[in-house]
Amino acid sequence: MAKEEKKAPKLRFNGYTNDWEQVKLEKIATFSKGKGYSKLDLKRKGYPIFLYGQMYTDYRYKIVETSTYAILKEDAVVSNGNEIVIPSSGETSVDIARASWIAQKGIILGSDLNIIRPTSSVYPLFLALSLSNNQVKYNLAKVAQGNSIVHLYNNNLKKVNIYFPNIVEQNKIGNILNSISNCINLHERKCEELALIKKALLQKLFPKKDEIKPEVRYKNFSDAWEQRKLGEV
Template sequence: MSMDNKVPEIRFDEFRVKWHCLTLGDNAKFTKGQGYSKGDLVTNGSPIILYGRLYTKYQVVITSVDTFVTENDKSVKSIGGEVVVPASGESPEDISRASVVSEPNIILGGDLNIILPSKKINSIFLALVISNGRSKKILSSKAQGKSVVHIRNSDLADLEIFLPTEYIEQTAIGNYFQKLDSLINQHQQKHDKLSNIKKAMLEKMFPKQGETIPEIRFKGFCGAWENKNITDVSKIFIGLVTTMTTSYRSQGVLLIRNSDIKSNRFDFSTNPIYLDRKFADENANRKLMLGDVITVHTGDVGTSAVVTKKEEGSIGFATIVSRPNKNIINSNYLSVFFNTDIHKNFAINVSTGDGRANYNLKDFYKLNVPLPALDEQIAIGDYFQKLDALINLHQQQITKLNNIKQACLSKMFV
């Protein structure tokens, strides 16, 4: 951005007029919410916004509310279009955030500063300005307190903000970020819905303890499941546990750490590590094969993923490796079972360690795996693969859109 030219780095093509600076106190009225705390919340009643919502469920524009209270005579209600800023918070950075209350007749609880901007200022644009960039830094510097910090309406009134001279440009910027938030929210809702379906199916598609038939199973399959010990269906070994930092390289043979293993997938987005090829070849007996199931030994114990073509030939670092007997058990099915609460609870209960849990091999050997026929295993594995692919797709879109949003927030304001 250029402070001299008073224009942001990124701008919509149709706008050319320079931005200008104004003091918020000269262009807005201020008030405060009244009373109410979390202890006043009820299941049904009048809708209310408490200041904590701006931390736990932040939205630039609040269009609906899922918290309620029994209304009293001193309540302060929204008229629609005001901007609310928390009056207290845990840190200066956290407290400098603002939301627009789009609907009227919503109670505004205590510890909320309320801004009623003049017709010169678009409410959504103002909320964005307060929550990002230069104005956020200035407001954060005004926060008073130690364990709990406070922002007063007088601090907001003193705030100087840069904004487009043309109201239509303010509106265009506000609308742009509203659409981004709407897309992010749509993907988040689909992601959460699919994740809930997955959780429910993981609970219902495996027999409960003491039972031999699951609550839900695919059409065409019948008969009781059997239990087999993990050592009867897979070859088990541990990944390398030796010190190997001197063999780390920027490229070479991929090293899979416990932290890289997620539920039915791998995530190498954070500082992937590779091993010197000569060192890896010297430990060729630890190289992973297509279809191996890798389980977290330290940390989020029990979480597992299947080695695909992308990870084939890599080496695990202190991970538990199961190499399934393909005539008895399907790799995807085994990974799905490892990620159920049945197995995760078993892993947690037998784990040792004070800080980070350790799932020891001697305990892993005691694990029994519920087994349907191989064709039913394959159907279950395929189902959860498809479900995971959809969940991951929405997560990727959420991440992508959030990255776009953050980049634009840093470049579309002065």
């Protein structure tokens, strides 16, 4: 029997030297589909739900909560906390090649989601990262089908090759990358908040049309602003 192909990255945590194993995804996971829900089913209250569109509007590697809700249907697919989801349709093959770990139980998984449930030998966060980056992402993009709307099916996913180390190293890799991703998301939210503050200040620190004073002033400043032609100043 031919020796199984192995591979290892150049950068490793201390104490890890063994090669990574290569297997087809179908050897380390089972596959299914989300069903029965779309944006039309969303409610203000109910069971938390995750729809494929959220992977484009608010993409994260690890999903622990959602701000969207729906009524629980009898045939709903509900997470048990170790699912990897990949959109089954999108605008481009590159966009569709992304995966998230549904790390919380009790989240409804809506239509147009491919669902992957890895075995205990694979850390779900590591698998989500692997499917969303580097060569594996490129391989996913290659098997996506369609033109104006691109589709990715479980039969395509099953044949994708995955490289992975032992479960301990998978945890270390997944956790450090997720920590960095969370830090980036936090700073992005802060940047968005500051942009809103700046926009509000621009409206209040300058006089409105036909007014001679701004709405907000620093202390000890109360005089009206002067008006001049630009050429005069």
